[in-house]
Amino acid sequence: MTLQFYDTMAREKRAFEPADPTRVTMYVCGPTVYNYTHIGNARSAIVFDLLYRVLRHHFGEAHVVYARNFTDIDDKIIKASKETGAAIADITNKFADIYRAELQDLNALSPGFEPRATDHIPEMIELVETLIKQGAAYEGEGHVLFSIEAFDDYGRLSGVDRDEMIAGARVEVAPYKKNPADFVLWKPSKDDEPGWDAPWGRGRPGWHLECSVMIEKQLGRTIDIHCGGQDLRFPHHENEIAQSACAHQGAPLARYWLHNGFLRMGSDKMSKSIGNVVLTHELLQDWPGEVIRWALLSAHYRQPLEWTDELLRQSKRQLDRFYRLLEEIEFSDEAGAPPASIVLALDDDLNTPEAFAGLHEIRDIASQLDGEARKNAIARLRSAGRYLGFFAHRPGDWFKGAAGEGPTEMEIEALLQERANARKTRDFARSDQIRDDLAAKGIIIEDGADGARWRRE
RNA sequence: GGCCACGUGGCGGAGUGGUGACGCAGCGGCCUACAAAGCCGUAUACGCCGGUUCGAUUCCGGCCGUGGCCUCCA
Numbered sequence: 001m002t003l004q005f006y007d008t009m010a011r012e013k014r015a016f017e018p019a020d021p022t023r024v025t026m027y028v029c030g031p032t033v034y035n036y037t038h039i040g041n042a043r044s045a046i047v048f049d050l051l052y053r054v055l056r057h058h059f060g061e062a063h064v065v066y067a068r069n070f071t072d073i074d075d076k077i078i079k080a081s082k083e084t085g086a087a088i089a090d091i092t093n094k095f096a097d098i099y100r101a102e103l104q105d106l107n108a109l110s111p112g113f114e115p116r117a118t119d120h121i122p123e124m125i126e127l128v129e130t131l132i133k134q135g136a137a138y139e140g141e142g143h144v145l146f147s148i149e150a151f152d153d154y155g156r157l158s159g160v161d162r163d164e165m166i167a168g169a170r171v172e173v174a175p176y177k178k179n180p181a182d183f184v185l186w187k188p189s190k191d192d193e194p195g196w197d198a199p200w201g202r203g204r205p206g207w208h209l210e211c212s213v214m215i216e217k218q219l220g221r222t223i224d225i226h227c228g229g230q231d232l233r234f235p236h237h238e239n240e241i242a243q244s245a246c247a248h249q250g251a252p253l254a255r256y257w258l259h260n261g262f263l264r265m266g267s268d269k270m271s272k273s274i275g276n277v278v279l280t281h282e283l284l285q286d287w288p289g290e291v292i293r294w295a296l297l298s299a300h301y302r303q304p305l306e307w308t309d310e311l312l313r314q315s316k317r318q319l320d321r322f323y324r325l326l327e328e329i330e331f332s333d334e335a336g337a338p339p340a341s342i343v344l345a346l347d348d349d350l351n352t353p354e355a356f357a358g359l360h361e362i363r364d365i366a367s368q369l370d371g372e373a374r375k376n377a378i379a380r381l382r383s384a385g386r387y388l389g390f391f392a393h394r395p396g397d398w399f400k401g402a403a404g405e406g407p408t409e410m411e412i413e414a415l416l417q418e419r420a421n422a423r424k425t426r427d428f429a430r431s432d433q434i435r436d437d438l439a440a441k442g443i444i445i446e447d448g449a450d451g452a453r454w455r456r457e
Numbered sequence: 458g459g460c461c462a463c464g465u466g467g468c469g470g471a472g473u474g475g476u477g478a479c480g481c482a483g484c485g486g487c488c489u490a491c492a493a494a495g496c497c498g499u500a501u502a503c504g505c506c507g508g509u510u511c512g513a514u515u516c517c518g519g520c521c522g523u524g525g526c527c528u529c530c531a
Contacts, residue, residue, distance in 0.1 A: 029531075037531085044531040076529070160460060160527070207529085229531025230462090236530095260531065261462085264524075271530060298480085299470065304463075304524065314469065314481045321480095324494070345471095353471045357479035367495075428490060435492075446493050453494090 003058055003347045005051075005225075006302060008233060008257040009157055013349055018224045019255065024055050024064045025219040027254070028111070029211060029228035029236070032071040033095040034080040038277035039292070039307060040229075040263040040270045041099075042106060046293055046389075047260045047301040047350065048227045049108040053387065054346050057338070067113035067218045069211060070096050073204055078193055088194060092116075102280045105289035106296075107389040113218045117210035121196045124205045124213045127247055128185045128198075136246040140176030142188035142201050148181050151242040157257060158234035183239050185209055208239035215253065216244070226254035230261055261299075264306045278307060288398070290390050291316045297352040297388070320399075322359070322385060325366055327395035329378045338387035339380055352388070359384055399455035406442050406456060416445070416452050 003016045018024040028048045031037050045068070055064045072092035081088045100110070117124075128144050131137035136150035148154045184206035189195030195202040215223055221244075228237060237257065244253040265276045283292055294315040299305040339362060345354035362384055366377035385391035393401075400409065407415075415434050422430040435445045442457040 031531080032529085041531050047531095074529090158460080158526075231526065231530055233461095234526060235528090262525070262531075302462090303470085306469085308469090310481085311469065318480060321494095351471075353469095353479070357471075360479060423490090426490080432491070439493095444493060447489075447491095448494085455494095 003054070004349060005256055005258055006349050008259050011159075014256065016224075016256065018059065019222065021059055022063050024059050024225075025223040026052065026055065026064070026066050026225040026227065027211070027215050027219060027223055028066070028068040029232055030068040030070050030114070031095075031099055032074050032076060033092045033099065034074070034077040035095060036279045036281050037095075037099055037102070038270060039280050039283060039296075040277070042102065042280045042292070043263055043296045043301075043305070044227075044229050044260050045103050045108055046106055046296045048258070049103075049389065050297065050301075050346070050350055050352070051225070051227065051258065052109060052111070053389065054350065057343065057387070058347075065113070065219060066111040067115060067214065068111040069214055070099075070114060070116045071207065071210060072096070072116045072118050073194065074207065082192075098281065102284065105284050106280075106293045107289060107392055109389075115214040115218055117205065117214075120210060120213045120217065121205070123217055124209045125186075125196070125198050127209065127213055127243070128200075130247045131185065131243060134246060136243075137185055138178065139200055140178075142203065143174075143176055143184055144186040144200055145177060145182040146185050146239065146243055146246075148179055148183075148242060150246055153245070154181075154242050155238065157238050157241060160234055160238075183208065183235060185243070208236055208243065211236075211240050212244040212247070212253065215240075216248075221248050221251045221253075223254050225256045225258060227258045227260075230259045233259055260301045261304050264304050270307065283312075287312055287316070288319075288393075290319055290392065293389060294319055298356065300353060301350055318356075318360075319390070322363060322381065322391065323393070323395045323398045325363060325378050326382055326391060327399075329375050329382070331394045335386035336379065336383040339384050342384045342387055346388075355388060359388075401456075407438070412438065412443055412454055416454065419445075420452065 004013045005016050006012065007014045026048070028044070030045075031041050048068075052064065052066050070092065073088075077088055077091060080086075080091055084091070096114075096116075100114075104110075128137060131146065132139070132144065134150075135147075137144055137146050139145075186198060186200055186203050186205055186209075188201055188203040193204070195204050215226075226237070226240075241253050245251065263270045265278070270277055280292075291312055292315075295307075295311045296305070298311065298315060305311075339358070341358040341361065342355050345351045345358055348354070359381065362377065362381045366374060366381055369377050382391050415438060419431050419434040422428075422434070438445060438454070444455050444457055446453045446455070
């Protein structure tokens with residue numbers, strides 16, 4: 001099977017062929033850094049991390065260029081700064097660092113580029129000037145607006161009819177807009193707000209501008225794949241498409257558009273404005289990163305995924321089963337080529353549930369074998385998991401690490417020694433009591449031929 | 458109101474024009490002093506109503522339900 005992805009623009013799966021196989025380009029809309037990000041943000045990052053891995057596998061690590069931006073100038077950041085008294089740069093640096101660290105805990109690879117909006121202000125001003133010159137943008141009360149009349153294809157990505165969109169819009173129309181659907185490229189800053197000098201006065205860029213500019217500078221005028229959450233289709237991506245195409249003589253911004261579905265909390269969307277969010281850094285206090293990653297990838301990326309504790313528990317159990325087998329072979333950072341079943345599953349629009357089924361199948365096969373064949377099969381399992389971003393830990397650490405509030409390793413070992421003595425004298429009452437006590441503290445005892453083993457639940 | 462998704466067993470979740478992955482939980486067995494882990498086996502599902510077809514869960518239409526976008530949002 002060929003590599004294929006569901007392209008939002010085409011509304012169907014399309015075989016993926018990069019414009020230049022020696023330089024495959026992808027861009028993901030990253031977070032606005034003014035606060036901790038929630039697990040929904042992580043879903044997007046992890047899904048497209050997987051895309052990055054798949055592209056690297058097919059085209060070679062050196063031939064895939066991946067950029068994910070930080071929005072570091074925005075009204076919400078300004079608000080956060082005013083409320084906390086912290087400098088804007090301190091806030092954005094802090095939360096960008098936290099975001100990066102969290103994704104690393106989730107085994108996401110680093111993008112090659114992590115451009116920031118404030119590093120591209122001159123280029124943004126340049127783009128606005130170009131758009132004005134071409135009649136695609138106009139000034140009004142200190143603002144510069146993009147005129148959607150200038151772009152015939154406006155609305156194609158989201159499938160929204162221009163007139164209907166305006167009719168149903170819930171947004172109040174600013175008086176300086178010629179067309180209610182026109183959007184802000186540049187807006188004036190008050191004296192106590194950050195701003196940059198521009199031909200239209202001191203101000204700051206509108207949100208959509210940065211991606212167009214950073215994509216052009218870091219990756220090129222037309223990139224292969226542009227990714228983001230479903231909610232970015234409109235207006236964000238629609239606006240990016242319009243401004244880039246108008247500034248670039250119609251050259252399209254991206255050749256393929258991929259959008260991930262949402263996480264749900266109960267029946268609601270997880271959303272900062274609803275307030276029902278689960279923060280990634282909170283989850284990481286309770287669960288290993290790979291468990292969270294597994295949970296995020298357990299549904300196909302375009303499907304809604306309900307986020308529950310039960311999902312996390314199930315994910316942990318599955319990973320435990322794999323790690324139990326991995327414990328039988330020597331740990332190595334190296335991983336061989338991934339098995340075909342896994343590669344093929346992901347080639348088909350990142351079908352992670354099928355890839356997971358493939359992992360279980362390999363595991364079943366391995367567990368039925370002995371000796372060298374078994375070790376080889378387990379190594380194959382490891383290669384398969386590594387391709388998906390799992391099995392990075394030493395099995396011993398996986399089962400015994402992160403004591404948290406539980407008993408320490410020394411305390412456990414001491415109790416196990418006492419239990420071993422009790423068992424020698426066939427004092428099973430005492431033996432069982434120690435086992436039950438430890439179980440109550442989250443420590444599971446397993447008796448084997450060569451003594452007792454333990455793990456944290 | 459407009460646009461767009463989705464509705465699969467107890468739960469999570471793929472896929473397919475011809476009895477239907479995978480995982481978790483359950484049940485039975487083996488193993489175990491007993492467990493745990495592991496192994497073997499096993500029951501249960503395609504929202505409703507029409508249509509196309511030899512045959513539909515899969516295609517088409519309608520209905521119902523859920524969710525998303527239309528405003529900052531992954």
